[in-house]
Amino acid sequence: MLTQLWDLLIAFARASNLGFGGGPAVIPLIKVEVVERYHWLTNAEFTDALAVVNALPGPILTKLGGYVGYKEAGWLGVFVANIGVILPTALAVILLAGFLMKYSNSPALKGMLKGVRPVVVVLIAQTALQMGVGSFPNLTTWGIALAAAVALVWLKWHPALIILGSMAFGLLVLR
């Protein structure tokens, strides 16, 4: 149990502290920890977890930390996973704020972020592909994907709406 809690802490601390570029950037990192390294979820279960939490408000790391943490070790797991997500970052912000005020516009930092952005894009695209592998068992699912893409890009629907809509569709049509 103790090892599990420690693993949760380390896994989510790692994912959280390498996530440069905001929300979506951490998704591949969480997936590497949760699916590939610790096998807490399968690829399919990870996709499902992402679906459930995307319909909810709040930071993605917190939500996934809560979901996986609870599944593995109840409320203690939730707490520990989120400590991993929050503590290093919070400490860094508070302790480095003064330093960063001076250097956040430095060319060195900007250079580093510019270098890492293509990597993040590739990682996210790779995650989409990996999740795609188990997600298209029949033609209907392709239809759903098409509808979702249209709703997202042209109709500018909110993602939470699209998720709830597709769940309703599934309930009515696929059962």
Next chain:
Amino acid sequence: MLRKLWNLFIAFTRASNLGFGGGPALIPLIRVEAVDRYQWLDNQEFADSIAICNALPGPIATKLAAFIGYKIAGWMGAAVAIIGAVSPTLIIVVLLGSLTMKYSNSLEFKAMIEAVRPVVVVLVAEAAYDMGKDAFPTGSSWAIAVITIAVLFLTNIHPAIIILAAMLIGWVLYGRIKNESSQ
């Protein structure tokens, strides 16, 4: 002081729990609380705090909560703001998560999940596309991407290593200014 802590907690709880869609969606909501409602920061200070937080990894809500909370009420303020940003979300997630686990074998649930999986793939792919629009300003960006793909495909190297390596490369390629102008 107690009043300040309470306000911090409420402000971040409110902002966090209306923020559907993750990180960027939360920023205007936090701004409304921190700048308009409680006047903890003015607009310029808020913009600066965003810039600072963007230089660090981690969830934006957590970083802003830590920064603003600390500014207003020290360590306790930071703690309280973070708890506000995080706890209601966590409670909902855990409740929903345990419901999910309980009913995961029902036909209804399986139908919903089958329908939603393609949507999640589309959402993540769209995130890649969206980020990709600003991520390739130069030819070397493309080179970095291609190398990343090769490394991911051909080796087992952890993405974390690739990220750190790319930051190093970025610093070397783009981040060093030659001091020709200091004459």
